[in-house]
Amino acid sequence: MKRYFAVLLGVLTAIGGFVDIGDLVTNAQAGARFGWSLVWVVVLGVLGICVFAEMSGRIAAVSHRATFDLVRERLGPRMGLLNLFGSMSVTFLTFIAEIGGVALALQLLSSVSHVLVAMFVAAAVWIVLWRAKFSSIENVLGLMGLALIVFAVALWQLGPDWSELSSQLSPAEKPAAEGWAVYAFFGVALFGAAMTPYEVFFFSSGGVEERWTSKDIGVMRANVFLGFPLGGVLSVAIAGCAAVVFLPQGITVETLGQVGLPVAVALGKIGLAVVVLGFFAATFGAACETGLSVGYSLAQYSGFQWGKYVRPREAAGFHVVLLVATVLAAGVLLTGVDPIMVTEVSVVFSALALPLTYFPILVVANDPDYLGEHRNGRLANVLGVFYLVVITIASIAAIPLMVITSMGQG
Amino acid sequence: MDGYDAALHLLDRQVVDREGQLVAKVDDVELTLEPDGSLVATGLLVGLPALLPRFGDRLGSWLLDKYVQAGEERADRALPGVIEFELVDDIGSGVELSVLRKGLVRPRTAEVPAGVERWRLGDLLGMRVRCGDLPKRSRVLDVRLAGVPHRTERPLVTGLVVGPGRPGSLFGYDRKPDLGPLAVAVVVRRLHRHVRGVDVGPGVEIDRAANEVRISPGVPLLPLL
Numbered sequence: 132m133k134r135y136f137a138v139l140l141g142v143l144t145a146i147g148g149f150v151d152i153g154d155l156v157t158n159a160q161a162g163a164r165f166g167w168s169l170v171w172v173v174v175l176g177v178l179g180i181c182v183f184a185e186m187s188g189r190i191a192a193v194s195h196r197a198t199f200d201l202v203r204e205r206l207g208p209r210m211g212l213l214n215l216f217g218s219m220s221v222t223f224l225t226f227i228a229e230i231g232g233v234a235l236a237l238q239l240l241s242s243v244s245h246v247l248v249a250m251f252v253a254a255a256v257w258i259v260l261w262r263a264k265f266s267s268i269e270n271v272l273g274l275m276g277l278a279l280i281v282f283a284v285a286l287w288q289l290g291p292d293w294s295e296l297s298s299q300l301s302p303a304e305k306p307a308a309e310g311w312a313v314y315a316f317f318g319v320a321l322f323g324a325a326m327t328p329y330e331v332f333f334f335s336s337g338g339v340e341e342r343w344t345s346k347d348i349g350v351m352r353a354n355v356f357l358g359f360p361l362g363g364v365l366s367v368a369i370a371g372c373a374a375v376v377f378l379p380q381g382i383t384v385e386t387l388g389q390v391g392l393p394v395a396v397a398l399g400k401i402g403l404a405v406v407v408l409g410f411f412a413a414t415f416g417a418a419c420e421t422g423l424s425v426g427y428s429l430a431q432y433s434g435f436q437w438g439k440y441v442r443p444r445e446a447a448g449f450h451v452v453l454l455v456a457t458v459l460a461a462g463v464l465l466t467g468v469d470p471i472m473v474t475e476v477s478v479v480f481s482a483l484a485l486p487l488t489y490f491p492i493l494v495v496a497n498d499p500d501y502l503g504e505h506r507n508g509r510l511a512n513v514l515g516v517f518y519l520v521v522i523t524i525a526s527i528a529a530i531p532l533m534v535i536t537s538m539g540q541g
Numbered sequence: 542m543d544g545y546d547a548a549l550h551l552l553d554r555q556v557v558d559r560e561g562q563l564v565a566k567v568d569d570v571e572l573t574l575e576p577d578g579s580l581v582a583t584g585l586l587v588g589l590p591a592l593l594p595r596f597g598d599r600l601g602s603w604l605l606d607k608y609v610q611a612g613e614e615r616a617d618r619a620l621p622g623v624i625e626f627e628l629v630d631d632i633g634s635g636v637e638l639s640v641l642r643k644g645l646v647r648p649r650t651a652e653v654p655a656g657v658e659r660w661r662l663g664d665l666l667g668m669r670v671r672c673g674d675l676p677k678r679s680r681v682l683d684v685r686l687a688g689v690p691h692r693t694e695r696p697l698v699t700g701l702v703v704g705p706g707r708p709g710s711l712f713g714y715d716r717k718p719d720l721g722p723l724a725v726a727v728v729v730r731r732l733h734r735h736v737r738g739v740d741v742g743p744g745v746e747i748d749r750a751a752n753e754v755r756i757s758p759g760v761p762l763l764p765l766l
Contacts, residue, residue: 194633195634195635196635200555205709207552207595208553209595433566434565436562437563441562445562497720497722500633500713501634512721512723
């Protein structure tokens, strides 16, 4: 019974934890401009994060090594450092965006400017990272994040013409007013939002935090292969809501309020309250995950003690990194930068940075020295190599598309 | 081809103490040249003075210079910390020690016992290799150590992996014929088709002053891939 409960809890928190500020904003924007014609990218991205997370989760369970340990072991100190710099910058950017997202959610609630709220949010995030137990962070915020299911309910309540909506699923249904370059740019952004590197840093380090062993591989797989795709369904629902409400009017999404607006249209005040709770939980949870991931990657490159499974004083360096990162993120938000814009940049750079961490994981997942009998089978390798190609293409295309389309405006 | 590869299996791995606490990364490995001419791994080197030189000849020494300048009042600034090799209990996905981490790492003093020389694995990796049967741009790619972890045998350097390319770019594909995924294995093996293994012994001369390894004609070169 306890085991089933663990699986259920893991799946639920994986669903609630899957969606973060990047998914919220990018899916709503893509839905408002392209309807459901980009859903195939979300499906591709969700399957990709499943493949990537399953491999690194398996490595963490069997060998107790998390992602960045392996990056340095396989790429050496030079390439590893370059990789650390790239991945940590993207994760830090996402950290800023998530804290900003929490502040925006609270602004919706209180009408107090997010610039002011951000400081208090950052302080709260730091206290949680310092004091709260790892499993409480994951479970409480993951379960609260399930409030975002309200997007699926809202889509159903909006009562769209389902045959028309599902006919948009083909890429050929791209609205004629939009160019293919912008379409491709949003494709890369959606892919980056679904496959954010921090998700894997966090997932594999979390496996070490929770002392997984090879016995836990089954539970881990259930979390990944049920939780992430169901989280992906929420992404599609967010895009669907935006497609129904905004696309016919030609309105583009530029604020977090607009992301939640279709829910208010469909379900009224109650819906709005639930969606703001969902925003808060999803972004706060992701803020904790990204903050920890900054510390994880730096510690795993350098070798000093990390993790919430030891007392803070035994991992003092790790906690100093968390504190410094939180202060810096608050400082950036105090400049009044728009968190939505930070989000847009962070998802594109996520796509850019992915191959560097993906490749070493794929190689190690095949190595019997680490995994013994649990190394990649044929299916994992076929998918693994397929995604190596997809990720590389997305990475190469990211910056040129960003420049050509001026961040999707063109 | 028994034993293990120092760069592949030891370098950059996490060092873990007896109770699973994290200690450091293996930033470099100390090799001692004994009076009888044998080369033995004697310590794991940790800390920036061990790591920075591995960033390459020029960049590495520049970084180390800056690091020393930033703490010039300290006499031991350029000395790496050392964990004696005898304390290694097992080498797996991490390097497990037989002791606790408290007070473990001490600076490696500059004095060396008479008759021996201390080298670093990082100096050996990437050294030019001169051999008539190998491409001109060949370098030392890895160093093979005898025995298995948790051994009674000394971790003696028994062989070198040599060929064109960069140290660490073999990703272990020279070690296991069935290491997947196939597409990656094919590419790595193709790029490293000239890589060979050579036993350390007569005919193989490691010249640290000239920063090169000379292999005489007639020394057997073993194909690895």
